[in-house]
Amino acid sequence: MTKTTIDYKNIYYPPGGILLWLIIFLELITFGIAxxxxxxSSREEPESFHNSRLLLNSTIGAINTVFxxxxxxxxxxxxxxxxxxxxxxxxxxxxxxILGGLLFLGLKGYEYADKIALGYTIGYNTFFSFxxxxxxxxxxxxxxxxxxxxxxxxxxxxxxxxxxxxxxxxCAAFWxxxxxxxxxxxxxxxLLL
Amino acid sequence: xxxxTYTLLALILLTLIxxxxxxxxxxxxxxxxxxxSACKFVGISCYFMEMKKAHVFWKIxxxxxxxLFTVIALILI
Numbered sequence: 001m002t003k004t005t006i007d008y009k010n011i012y013y014p015p016g017g018i019l020l021w022l023i024i025f026l027e028l029i030t031f032g033i034a035x036x037x038x039x040x041s042s043r044e045e046p047e048s049f050h051n052s053r054l055l056l057n058s059t060i061g062a063i064n065t066v067f068x069x070x071x072x073x074x075x076x077x078x079x080x081x082x083x084x085x086x087x088x089x090x091x092x093x094x095x096x097x098i099l100g101g102l103l104f105l106g107l108k109g110y111e112y113a114d115k116i117a118l119g120y121t122i123g124y125n126t127f128f129s130f131x132x133x134x135x136x137x138x139x140x141x142x143x144x145x146x147x148x149x150x151x152x153x154x155x156x157x158x159x160x161x162x163x164x165x166x167x168x169x170x171c172a173a174f175w176x177x178x179x180x181x182x183x184x185x186x187x188x189x190x191l192l193l
Numbered sequence: 194x195x196x197x198t199y200t201l202l203a204l205i206l207l208t209l210i211x212x213x214x215x216x217x218x219x220x221x222x223x224x225x226x227x228x229x230s231a232c233k234f235v236g237i238s239c240y241f242m243e244m245k246k247a248h249v250f251w252k253i254x255x256x257x258x259x260x261l262f263t264v265i266a267l268i269l270i
Contacts, residue, residue: 039269058215062208069233076243176238184234192226
């Protein structure tokens with residue numbers, strides 16, 4: 001059996017694969033444009049945006065950021081241990097990654113329930129239209145990421161170390177994309193007053 | 194592996210700094226928050242996503258994206 005090593009310095013082989021990186025850039029551009037549209041709208045209706053932002057709990061946003069960042073760290077550790085052929089730690093960190101994602105979704109669910117109970121739904125005003133669209137779109141990405149990670153976990157349990165490093169790196173790149181998007185969403189939606 | 198751990202600690206610290214800056218009312222509050230977020234973005238892409246090992250094209254592409262996003266956001270605010 002021949003062992004192939006990926007040369008990440010090759011322009012066609014970024015970590016995670018070129019196709020995934022094209023998707024990552026498309027996602028970043030989509031979210032970027034939506035966030036800039038939100039910033040532009042806040043200039044049009046400054047008072048409404050200021051008052052609406054005060055209705056959000058930035059502490060919840062910050063805790064969610066920590067959850068996602070820690071989850072991303074665990075994913076990076078999982079990839080590292082897989083490369084070192086340590087399946088036990090790979091599995092452990094993968095489970096912690098999934099846990100981080102679930103905690104994020106749990107807290108987001110609590111925040112959504114609170115906003116719905118208070119009547120701040122998608123049609124409440126322009127700010128909340130952006131809030132719901134941007135954060136829900138991000139939550140969908142996190143959900144897809146969790147499905148990908150769970151399937152990776154199952155594959156790892158079945159095939160042990162036969163899974164290719166590229167597969168794990170691709171799953172990791174998708175998960176980190178969720179981190180990157182949140183890193184842009186959090187300051188614009190929760191912090192910029 | 195130590196580098197990844199240091200990155201995690203730095204990212205958490207930067208999140209706290211961004212949250213603190215947002216409580217201060219100043220001319221440069223928005224700029225401060227966006228610059229701190231840009232630093233977090235670089236940290237995740239370089240150290241978690243291993244972009245530092247990638248071809249220079251990908252590194253420049255991500256930096257150009259980040260630069261454009263931050264500058265346009267600052268102009269629009």
